[in-house]
Amino acid sequence: MNRGKLNGVAGTTGALCAVVLLGNVMAPDAHAQNSVTLYGVVDAGVTYTSNAGGSNQYALTSGNMGANRWGLRGSEDLGGGLSTIFTLESGFTIANGKFGQNGTFFGRQAFVGLSGSWGAVTLGRQYASSSQFVGPLASGSSWAAPGMGYGTHPADLDNLNSTNRINNSIKFASANYNGLTFGGLYSLGGVAGDFSRNQIYSLAIGYTQGPVKLALGYLNVRNPNYSFWGNKANDSTTASNITSPVIAGYASANTQQVIAAGTSYAIGSATLGAVYSNVRFSGLGATPVAGLSSTAAAYRGSATFNNGELNAKYQVSPALLVGAAFDYMKGNGAGQGGVIYRQFNLGADYFLSKATDFYAVAVFQNASGVDSRGVRAVAAITGATPSTSSSQTVVTAGIRHLF
Template sequence: MKKKLVFLATVASIPALAHAQNSVTLYGLIDVGMVYANNAGGHSQVQMSSGNINGSRWGLKGTEDLGGGLQSLFVLESGYSLNNGKLGQGGDLLGRQAYVGLASSSLGTILLGRQYDSITDYPGPFEAANQWSPYFGAHPGDLDNVNGTNRINNTIKYKSLSYGGFTFGGMYSLGGISGQYTRNQIYAMGAAYQQGPLALGLAYENIRDPNYSLYGNNASSSTTGLNVTNRIFSGYASAHVQQIIAAGGAYTIGRATIGGTYSYTQFGNLGSEPGLAATNVGRSAMFDNAELNFKYQLTPALLLGTAYDYTKGFGINRVTYQQGVAGAVYLLSKRTDLYADVMYQHASGTDSTGAPAVAALNGLTASTTPNQMLAIVGMRHRF
């Protein structure tokens, strides 16, 4: 249960709350596990890993009733590593989310700050790695951002009300570069539908100068050098624009849910970023990704899941990544659970660096072979 904290006069930096309907919630999540990988840079590896199914975090969120069906709201959320106490998201204090906004009971919600994008908001919930699977098993490199690895700075976001189960929204991120209005800008839009056992989501996103605007949006990021380190698409970091179209859906029958996602990602006009190594100047590299997943609530406490993901790169280098994951989550209480997962990835073809493709599960050093396997056991606690 989340603890509701009413502001007291002793908290000098925050005004007291005068009304019961105005509140602030302190919340958080701790996720830690032990990981075994059969090949990480040529050697087997055992490590402790923080933020596996969900990123470890703590945050504050609050609302104020302004009357007339209008509320103000905010979220300030910090990510961290339980292993060593370091801040996540490149060392940003509020790297997960930081926004303020207004919510109207008749017009919808508008938010300003650092936020998730429309790809994560709408098709994102249908990916296994946003449900029961650790992020190691997300789409390779999270190349479509369906797993929400990268937040968006300087964002204005709109979210609609629900109209018979249909919702929609959009966002725009200002580049903030003097004299270059479109540099580093990001815009996106999406929609979702949920009615009974059926749920669907769809989004489109356009990212200018992605090496800086999307992959280089933390305080520790480089403003002139390479910010894309995953070899699955690091060879395309010099792209002028990245475009993503993603869709997802799920259908529930009793205790079983079958779902999936599809995304198309394009890195366009390569060689557009000065100072970044580039070949195939002016050309585009594309990826198709398709995931099929299944989960079954065996008992009120035990959830079982499995997923298969297929990624095909084309346009310049032809590469294929295939991966599977199976796992279980067992609830000890409403706030604490245990989980266990195994996953495997196989790569073939030529990757974005022009070298023979090797397996590279998210969060691990790439394998030295086309194959990589990982097993993890862990626990989560919410407060």
């Protein structure tokens, strides 16, 4: 990705100047920083959905392959191998210019911390460790339209595509020890008199050696409807923030737990991969949520999803990458009649340069059984309006530019 140094960008906009001037006023020693980098992604395309709430849909969509964003990243050398680091990253919708992450200004990332030869410790709004380690091994987080999430596992319920970031978090990421890396995150709930409410923690470990990659992650979220799915600027503080029919019936859960593992193996220009995740919503009925259907409000106990993905990608040439994947997910528990989701991802990505590419991705999903709402399951590709039938297809093509 091509990046430009902030102090070398010609024609900087007034808004960016205001950010820099404000930083100079509030931090007089800002000149001591070694580097500040402005970076981002601009992505737009045309998307066809076979059944969006009952009708075919053609739409200009934003951030299909790479979610649109701009950000500032910086570091200061403190000496002795220690550095201060920070990242401020804001998402936006290119079709209308609105903020992403439901109106949250720095909704993608916002953190500051210290790094050294041992790794880094950061504080702020950040990605779960499990997502960063296991996510890149899934097709929906790499080449199958990860920006909009079309190729992710249904509802991205295992968060391998980092649909949900984590507020109020303290995070550690280790250095690389001969291919071994590990990390952890803890988010304080901040609720007076109830230490466990809204708390989140995540652990992960990864290993890379030659053509082999391995990763294992764990995520535990208390009161997920508010702490995880509802932690953005305009989210509801009383009603459900979980909209996908795949898991909408479980908004009252006390805990969402994710165990995920993935591997890949490179053979020449081809890479084969597999990902497994187990997601459990437990303590149903423990978190008050307004507006739930009488069926969902009566749920007690737990619901579990087991998800398995096989994927492959092939570097046809230095400029062209193609990929294919199949995902199978089965759910059991409260309200569900053994619901099954089957999904196929196909994609191609052609790079005109290191910074600009054309892409095309097709996703097909089929659902059967009874879903989290206690009704006949419908296809619900992540990022698209749910279907009214058991099947749905999304096809998107567009252009992405990195800066």
